[in-house]
Amino acid sequence: MRTDARRNVESLLEAAKTVFGTAGVDAPAKQITDLAGVGVGTLYRHFPQRADLIKAVIEREIDACADAAPALAGELPPGDALARWLDRLAELIATKRGFAAALHSGDPAYAGLPGYLLEKLAPALGSLLDAATAAGEIQAGVTPRDLLYAVAKLGAPLPGEEPGYGRRMVALLVGGLRRD
Amino acid sequence: MRTDARRNVESLLEAAKTVFGTAGVDAPAKQITDLAGVGVGTLYRHFPQRADLIKAVIEREIDACADAAPALAGELPPGDALARWLDRLAELIATKRGFAAALHSGDPAYAGLPGYLLEKLAPALGSLLDAATAAGEIQAGVTPRDLLYAVAKLGAPLPGEEPGYGRRMVALLVGGLRRD
DNA sequence: GCCTGAAGCGGAATGTCTTTCCGGAACTAT
DNA sequence: ATAGTTCCGGAAAGACATTCCGCTTCAGGC
Missing domain, CATH: 1.10.357.10 (Tetracycline Repressor, domain 2)
Structure with a gap:
């Protein structure tokens, strides 16, 4: 796995944990990708379903x-x-x-x-x-x-x-x- | 309350119970209104939030x-x-x-x-x-x-x-x- | 029985979100 | 340095919930 990809996954998990904690698990995906400094596409590349991200966190x-x-x-x-x-x-x-x-x-x-x-x-x-x-x-x-x-x-x-x-x-x- | 309105509420609750039982509580609202023989507007007139319907059931x-x-x-x-x-x-x-x-x-x-x-x-x-x-x-x-x-x-x-x-x-x- | 105003109705239109898609950028092994 | 992947970003598509409003139906007074 490419290093930038791993870094992005890490950012996403970190951002998701924060956003879920403040805005709840139903927060828009955009909020998470913005915080992670990443495009929506990247989120869905690594977590095809929204539930996958929640599960991972x-x-x-x-x-x-x-x-x-x-x-x-x-x-x-x-x-x-x-x-x-x-x-x-x-x-x-x-x-x-x-x-x-x-x-x-x-x-x-x-x-x-x-x-x-x-x-x-x-x-x-x-x-x-x-x-x-x-x-x-x-x-x-x-x-x-x-x-x-x-x-x-x-x-x-x-x-x-x-x-x-x-x-x-x-x-x-x-x-x-x-x-x- | 008008009798047709009460009747519709009844149909909606009945339909919702059925649909929730088969397709889960996340089933599209349309499925419920179709089964109840009612328009979407009618659903939202009586249950402004989706959660209100679930709560009522x-x-x-x-x-x-x-x-x-x-x-x-x-x-x-x-x-x-x-x-x-x-x-x-x-x-x-x-x-x-x-x-x-x-x-x-x-x-x-x-x-x-x-x-x-x-x-x-x-x-x-x-x-x-x-x-x-x-x-x-x-x-x-x-x-x-x-x-x-x-x-x-x-x-x-x-x-x-x-x-x-x-x-x-x-x-x-x-x-x-x-x-x- | 009929009329009338209010209550209620349907479903097209709106807005928000998830999810898909693809042209181009960035990485890595050679 | 280069070729070949792998990944990225964000625009577009699709699916819903929810709103809105012109039209219909009811119920109480004549």
């Missing part, structure tokens, strides 16, 4: 979340590391505009997203979970998969509910898993 | 769900009536295309929806819950509000997960509430 966030796990594991006791990481995930789902919407949209364009989330985050969560279980700080028998689904669903905000309600429910769930 | 489903509660209460023991009603609600959220999406969209256009759901369903659920508690079939201390939110969130399908997963999780939750 979300996948980056998922990657970033997965990458955060080792650092937390190194800094905190296993139980705390687990709790903090799950809160980070809940925050991602609760606050990134359009993340929960895409996840629950039912649109086939986003069909692969939960799978990607599972695939990327299950190992990260698995190792945190194993460490916490081995340290006796968590009751055994919880699968990463079920926990991820639960967080993904409980963390999604319902419009009109107090902000943070979903995150609190997740914290409650996690608290229930921990031994005192 | 969903609110009808919510009403229907609320209306189902008394019948169930009359036919079944309190605990079973509660379980069946919650399953009906979970099914509504899990299978009606776009219902969960609208609920979790974050779009301000749907901001009132969770409130409407709460307002309409809390009394219905409250009476089922009270009856089951009084009969000793359910542990006390659950509020209709929290239970409704939990079902609304857990019941929402994640694309790619086996169908029925959400409904099963709801059933599990309900099972946990019941005394044996």
